Amino acid sequence: MKLTLRIWRQSSADQPGSYQSHQLENVSPDLSLLEALDQLNEQLISSGERPVSFEHDCREGICGSCGFLVNGQAHGPRAATSVCQLYLREFNDGAVLTLDPWRAKAFPPIQDLMVDRSAFDRLIAAGGYCSTGTGQAPDGNALPVGREQATSAFSTATCIGCGACVASCRNASASLFVAAKLAHLGQLPQGQPERARRADTMQRQMEAEGFGSCSSNLECEAVCPQEISADWISWMHRESRS
Amino acid sequence: MSNGLPDPRIPAGPLADAWRRTREELPLISPLRKGQMDVLVVGTGLAGASAAATLAQQGYRVTVLSFHDSPRRAHSVAAQGGINAARSVAVDGDSVSRLFTDTLKGGDFRAREAGCQRLAEISSGIIDQCVAQGVPFAREYGGSLATRSFGGALVSRTFYARGQTGQQLLYGAYQALMRQVELGRVQMLTRRDVLELITVDGVARGVVARHLLSGELEVHTARTVLLCTGGYSNVYFLSTNALKSNTSAIWRAHRKGALFANPCFTQIHPTCIPSGDVFQSKLTLMSESLRNDGRVWLPKNTGETRQPDAIPEEERDYFLERLYPTYGNMTPRDVASRRARELCNAGRGVGPGGRSVYLDLTDAIRAEGKDAIAARYGNLMTMYERISGDDPYRKPMRIYPAPHYTMGGLWVDYHLMSSIPGLFVLGEANYSEHGANRLGASALMQGLADGYFIAPSTVTAWLAGNPAQDVATDHPACREALESTRRRISQLINSEGKTPVDSFHRELGSVMIDRCGISRHADGLRVGLEQVKALEERFEAEVRVPGEASGPNAELEKALRVKDFFGLAQLMLRDALAREESCGAHFREEHQSDDGEARRDDVNFAHIAAWQHNTNGEPIRHSEPLQFTALQPSTRSYK
Ligand SMILES: Cc1cc2nc3c(=O)[nH]c(=O)nc-3n(C[C@H](O)[C@H](O)[C@H](O)COP(=O)(O)OP(=O)(O)OC[C@H]3O[C@@H](n4cnc5c(N)ncnc54)[C@H](O)[C@@H]3O)c2cc1C
Ligand code: SF4
Ligand code: FES
Numbered sequence: 001m002k003l004t005l006r007i008w009r010q011s012s013a014d015q016p017g018s019y020q021s022h023q024l025e026n027v028s029p030d031l032s033l034l035e036a037l038d039q040l041n042e043q044l045i046s047s048g049e050r051p052v053s054f055e056h057d058c059r060e061g062i063c064g065s066c067g068f069l070v071n072g073q074a075h076g077p078r079a080a081t082s083v084c085q086l087y088l089r090e091f092n093d094g095a096v097l098t099l100d101p102w103r104a105k106a107f108p109p110i111q112d113l114m115v116d117r118s119a120f121d122r123l124i125a126a127g128g129y130c131s132t133g134t135g136q137a138p139d140g141n142a143l144p145v146g147r148e149q150a151t152s153a154f155s156t157a158t159c160i161g162c163g164a165c166v167a168s169c170r171n172a173s174a175s176l177f178v179a180a181k182l183a184h185l186g187q188l189p190q191g192q193p194e195r196a197r198r199a200d201t202m203q204r205q206m207e208a209e210g211f212g213s214c215s216s217n218l219e220c221e222a223v224c225p226q227e228i229s230a231d232w233i234s235w236m237h238r239e240s241r242s
Numbered sequence: 243m244s245n246g247l248p249d250p251r252i253p254a255g256p257l258a259d260a261w262r263r264t265r266e267e268l269p270l271i272s273p274l275r276k277g278q279m280d281v282l283v284v285g286t287g288l289a290g291a292s293a294a295a296t297l298a299q300q301g302y303r304v305t306v307l308s309f310h311d312s313p314r315r316a317h318s319v320a321a322q323g324g325i326n327a328a329r330s331v332a333v334d335g336d337s338v339s340r341l342f343t344d345t346l347k348g349g350d351f352r353a354r355e356a357g358c359q360r361l362a363e364i365s366s367g368i369i370d371q372c373v374a375q376g377v378p379f380a381r382e383y384g385g386s387l388a389t390r391s392f393g394g395a396l397v398s399r400t401f402y403a404r405g406q407t408g409q410q411l412l413y414g415a416y417q418a419l420m421r422q423v424e425l426g427r428v429q430m431l432t433r434r435d436v437l438e439l440i441t442v443d444g445v446a447r448g449v450v451a452r453h454l455l456s457g458e459l460e461v462h463t464a465r466t467v468l469l470c471t472g473g474y475s476n477v478y479f480l481s482t483n484a485l486k487s488n489t490s491a492i493w494r495a496h497r498k499g500a501l502f503a504n505p506c507f508t509q510i511h512p513t514c515i516p517s518g519d520v521f522q523s524k525l526t527l528m529s530e531s532l533r534n535d536g537r538v539w540l541p542k543n544t545g546e547t548r549q550p551d552a553i554p555e556e557e558r559d560y561f562l563e564r565l566y567p568t569y570g571n572m573t574p575r576d577v578a579s580r581r582a583r584e585l586c587n588a589g590r591g592v593g594p595g596g597r598s599v600y601l602d603l604t605d606a607i608r609a610e611g612k613d614a615i616a617a618r619y620g621n622l623m624t625m626y627e628r629i630s631g632d633d634p635y636r637k638p639m640r641i642y643p644a645p646h647y648t649m650g651g652l653w654v655d656y657h658l659m660s661s662i663p664g665l666f667v668l669g670e671a672n673y674s675e676h677g678a679n680r681l682g683a684s685a686l687m688q689g690l691a692d693g694y695f696i697a698p699s700t701v702t703a704w705l706a707g708n709p710a711q712d713v714a715t716d717h718p719a720c721r722e723a724l725e726s727t728r729r730r731i732s733q734l735i736n737s738e739g740k741t742p743v744d745s746f747h748r749e750l751g752s753v754m755i756d757r758c759g760i761s762r763h764a765d766g767l768r769v770g771l772e773q774v775k776a777l778e779e780r781f782e783a784e785v786r787v788p789g790e791a792s793g794p795n796a797e798l799e800k801a802l803r804v805k806d807f808f809g810l811a812q813l814m815l816r817d818a819l820a821r822e823e824s825c826g827a828h829f830r831e832e833h834q835s836d837d838g839e840a841r842r843d844d845v846n847f848a849h850i851a852a853w854q855h856n857t858n859g860e861p862i863r864h865s866e867p868l869q870f871t872a873l874q875p876s877t878r879s880y881k
Contacts, residue, residue: 012793028519030631035521038744045742045788045797053794055311057484060526060625062409063315085628110455111794118432121312125424129417132374134296134694140373144385154378154403157410161314190376 001029001088004096005040007052013109019098029089033076033097034059034066036088054113061085061225064160067167068113069100074164074223082162082225102167106174106210117163119209120177126205127198128181130190143189150188157184158226165220171212176220178202179236180228186239199239246864247501247852251656252356257872258338261360264656265699269706276301279705280712282449282464284436284491286313288408288686289669290470291415292693298422300698305462306419307434307451309486309799314416317472317484318689321408322529322622323392324400325686327365336397338362343873345684348574349649349677350826350842351875352504352850354868356656357675361684364691369401371694375414379403390531391572392682400683405529405622411686415693434460435799437730438723439467439495439665440713446665447713448720449491450727454799457792459727461720463713465705466664468697469495469652470689473670475508477807477814478645478759479751480517482527486799492652492671493806500660501852501864503653503673505810506818509680509827510760511646512578515629515639516598520748525644526629528601528622530682533571535606535615536639538562538578540599544589550600550638561585576679576760576827576840579643583760584838586642593640602638643760647685649676649827650817653852653866657700658692661852664708666701668692673850679826731791734801739784743800746781750774750804754811758818763831767819771812778808813853813861820863823847844875 003024010017022044027036034056041051057065066084070076076086091097099113107115145153157180165176182199185191191198207213214233221230253260271279280303283294290306291313298304310316328341341362346355369387373379379401380388391398403410422428433454440448440463448463474489475481496502513532514525539560541553561581563570571578582599591597607615612635616623626634652660652667654674660667669689676684713720757770781804789795824833824840825847833841849865856862 028521030518031521032523032629035519035523038523039521042742042744045786046740048788050789051797053796057310057315057486058317058320059485059524060320061628062320062406063317063484064319065311065315080624081628085625087628087631089631114794117311121314121420121423121430121432124314124417125420129421130374130376131421132418133299134292134371134418134698135367137367137370137374140370140379141386143373145378145381146385147381147383147388150378150381153376154380154410157376157378157403157413158406160319160409161312184378185376188376188378190374 001027001093003027003036003088003091005036006096006098007112008100009052009112010109012111027088029087031088032059032084033070033086033088034084052113053111056084059084062160064162067102067162067164069102069167071098074102074168075225080225080227082160102163104166104172104211106172107163107166117161119211120161120163120174122209123174123178123202123205124181127194127201128185130185131194145188153184153187156180156187156228156232159228160226162225164223164225166211168219168223169212170217170219171215173214174206174211175214175233175236176224176228176230178206179232182236182239183232195239199236203240245866246854246862247866248655248661250354250866252354253656257356257359260356261363268699268703271702271706273301277303279303280305280464281466281468281701282307282462283468283470284308284449285316285470285472285671286310286416286419287316287318287470287472287669288412288415288689289671289693290468291316291412291419292690293468293470293668293697294428295415295418295422296694296698297701298427300702304422304428305431305464306428307431307436307449307462309433309435309454311432313419313430314413316412317487318412318686319409320484321686322405322527323531324390324402324407324683325368325411326392326399326683327369327401327687328362328399329366329369336399340397341365341399344681345675346677346873348679348681349675350679351677351844351848351870352825352868353675353677355870355872359872361675361688361691364695365687368687368690368694372411372414375418377403377410377414390534392531402531405619408686411690435802436471436491437494437802438727439498440720440723441498441662442713442717442719445663445710450723455794457790457795459724461715461724463715463720465710466666466701468666468668468701469671470668470693471671473648474810475645475648477750477811478754479747480522480525481645482511482514482525485524488803488806489810490803490806492667493810495652495660495662495665497855498662499855500662500665501653501854502813503650503850503852504817505650505814505853506758506821507649507678507827508645509575509647509649510579510643512575512582512643513601513641514644515626516593516642518594526625527644527646528626528639528641529619530575532601532603532619532622535618536571536601536603537605538571538599538601540585540590540592546592550602574679574681576829579760580829582643598640598642600638601641603634604638607635645755645759647680649673649678649680653850657703658697659700659704664704666697668697677826678828730802731798734785734787734798734805735791737782737785737787739786741784741786743785743787743797743804746777746785747800747804747807749777750807750811753777754814758815761829761831762818764819767815771815774808774811774815781805781808816861817851817853821847821851842875842877848875
């Protein structure tokens with residue numbers, strides 16, 4: 001198939017950026033969008049141009065490295081999919097795809113489609129853990145966790161830290177990311193001792209990093225590749241009040 | 243040194259309890275002194291993150307380097323199936339000694355028994371540790387930990403978190419690490435590519451790293467260095483590993499004197515989504531836990547063109563069940579892979595180019611319902627559907643073997659120290675405990691045993707016995723390492739060629755899979771060696787690395803990696819050639835029984851091969867003999 005990629009090119013944070021269009025002829029519909037970018041990059045390198053920078057690693061939807069906007073949608077049109085798992089068969093022959101980096105104050109641009117998401121690590125450092133040291137653990141069966149409780153905690157623990165929720169929120173809020181972590185640990189007995197403090201410190205850090213607040217327009221839930229429910233954001237707000 | 247090898251420091255006396263006895267004798271350091279000692283950890287996968295968090299908790303000043311933008315992205319995140327532990331919870335009679343036996347046998351008697359025993363003993367504590375961190379393992383309705391069974395084992399001892407076990411274990415370790423960052427005990431340096439090891443008077447004292455955004459070269463020194471940089475199956479280009487998994491850190495250490503053990507032992511995983519287009523960049527694994535419920539089959543006839551549901555039962559060959567009545571679809575990975583490849587080569591394969599076999603969940607879905615299957619494997623099913631475009635609930639999946647896990651790595655002694663004093667190697671980067679054929683769910687166990695429990699004790703013992711002074715970053719050894727790294731980079735940047743790096747990497751991968759893949763033979767390995775040498779020369783003359791050494795440059799990163807893969811590939815081929823036997827994952831066609839099973843040679847090859855780099859000639863092969871006291875080598879039979 002044939003494809004036009006209209007890509008945001010920006011050599012560094014302090015340089016202005018602009019769109020550049022590239023044609024891809026004869027690409028297989030069985031390639032992922034990232035593999036199409038690889039193919040484009042090989043062409044650019046051979047013709048002496050700077051290849052397009054984008055983040056990626058596992059290419060199977062689990063590491064959370066990849067992520068950019070495809071025609072204005074975080075990770076592209078397909079629900080519950082990170083952009084490395086987006087295959088060209090989703091698009092029509094001859095389609096024009098506009099690729100933009102995540103845009104959020106807390107995610108400074110690096111180059112082209114790459115941004116700096118280290119704010120997420122600082123959010124976790126602000127309390128997203130159970131304070132337990134190695135070698136001090138009791139028997140794992142000593143604290144029973146019901147199957148449903150474990151499954152529900154698991155469903156929130158699967159957040160891959162991609163940042164799509166932030167990029168698609170008009171306030172660039174990290175509420176879904178933070179709520180997911182609070183809900184993961186807050187639903188397990190191990191997370192109880194620090195539960196209230198965690199909710200407090202993580203939300204404070206969220207503000208300090210320059211993330212906006214949640215105005216419930218639910219775009220985050222729509223784009224989350226792990227389908228983490230925005231109900232957890234309301235849950236988080238109840239946590240803070242209690 | 244005996245046999246040209248350092249002492250492997252295997253404890254004397256009975257195996258059971260040897261680790262507890264060893265640990266009790268290891269010297270300790272007072273917490274106050276620890277605060278004056280710095281430790282470098284490279285990598286934040288399960289091995290690196292768990293080690294860094296634990297060492298920091300003990301009081302050391304820890305600096306962590308990783309090329310990812312966040313520790314949470316290390317490739318351990320991708321492990322799907324589960325983690326083994328011996329806990330006699332169910333009634334199937336699992337025990338430490340059974341896990342020990344299965345591990346040693348699964349490695350086809352090419353691993354140290356003391357190491358396997360220690361791993362089995364520690365395993366249960368790993369699960370407790372992770373539970374305490376909030377890892378949401380699957381549970382039974384009553385609240386106790388659930389398990390499932392895995393290839394090569396007859397008991398159910400694999401703990402899991404749906405198909406995302408590695409992810410959940412890694413997040414546990416990552417969170418523990420970030421807690422130490424917050425406490426100020428860990429300095430986390432992300433987006434650093436470690437490209438050289440620094441040794442002072444033969445002792446590991448630091449690394450040279452390239453900052454991936456500025457391109458600047460940095461020197462980091464410490465009392466001791468821990469390499470936790472993962473596996474190298476990307477030497478095959480198409481593998482189940484993340485694209486940036488590499489060999490650089492351990493390869494550079496090898497060039498500085500660290501012995502490389504059993505480089506040719508690569509596990510080929512039987513259940514991957516097969517490849518299609520040339521621009522395909524990776525192979526995606528479908529957890530082999532699917533083999534619990536999935537039946538593997540092929541049409542009996544060659545050249546079958548019907549859709550799978552149109553092929554009646556009597557025309558299907560459930561070949562693993564037919565050939566291995568006891569283990570059936572749960573035969574070990576090497577066996578399942580080889581059988582699939584042979585049948586595909588014989589023209590019975592399905593899908594494009596006849597390069598896949600069916601993994602069929604129809605019976606399980608019929609018996610238990612779609613919801614039960616979805617609850618068990620939901621994310622795998624979605625992943626398959628995304629990639630292949632087919633619905634696995636309605637049509638059998640197509641799978642094919644792919645390079646997956648590398649059992650070889652830097653040689654380490656019982657303390658996880660390499661042959662370079664002060665250099666510890668953890669997780670998949672080391673050679674340990676897996677021997678020739680890792681079974682499923684052992685790698686996660688080994689990485690976490692290394693990081694949470696073993697290294698923290700043995701690193702302390704090393705530091706207690708070697709009270710070295712700090713090394714200044716302008717020490718001549720640092721300057722020299724920096725200079726040689728700079729030269730390597732400028733050679734690549736100034737190369738006048740036209741061909742992108744990936745194109746060489748693809749070619750290297752195809753040579754390696756043909757010559758040193760699921761099965762090997764001497765002629766092929768010799769040809770492979772010549773092909774890799776020729777390709778490396780062409781790479782040097784014809785590669786194009788656009789851009790500058792400063793600033794972000796993904797092509798330069800790749801070029802540095804692929805350059806190291808060329809060296810490693812040659813060592814793998816040599817190692818496979820020298821090992822004149824078939825064992826586990828290493829199948830030499832010259833060494834097979836009449837019915838096509840692997841034939842081990844315990845008289846000549848019951849050893850670990852440990853290769854020494856030789857600047858002026860061919861590498862030198864040393865061997866560490868393996869002794870078996872608790873369990874005598876037997877022929878593997880999975881029939
Ligand atoms: C798809 C898949 C599924 C698997 N499933 C299972 C399973 O179900 N059960 C099981 O037991 N095992 C499984 N494995 C194997 C297991 O996941 C790995 O062996 C294990 O996670 C490796 O952990 P590690 O900490 O050694 O390395 P990794 O997790 O690979 O971490 C390597 C770290 O080193 C860093 N690094 C590497 N090179 C450099 C460098 N040059 N400079 C700086 N930093 C560097 C990286 O940034 C990263 O942080 C699976 C593997 C794969 C690929
Ligand atoms: S909540 Fe979803 S969208 Fe947000 S970072 Fe996590 S996985 Fe990505
Ligand atoms: S590359 Fe890992 S999630 Fe996309």
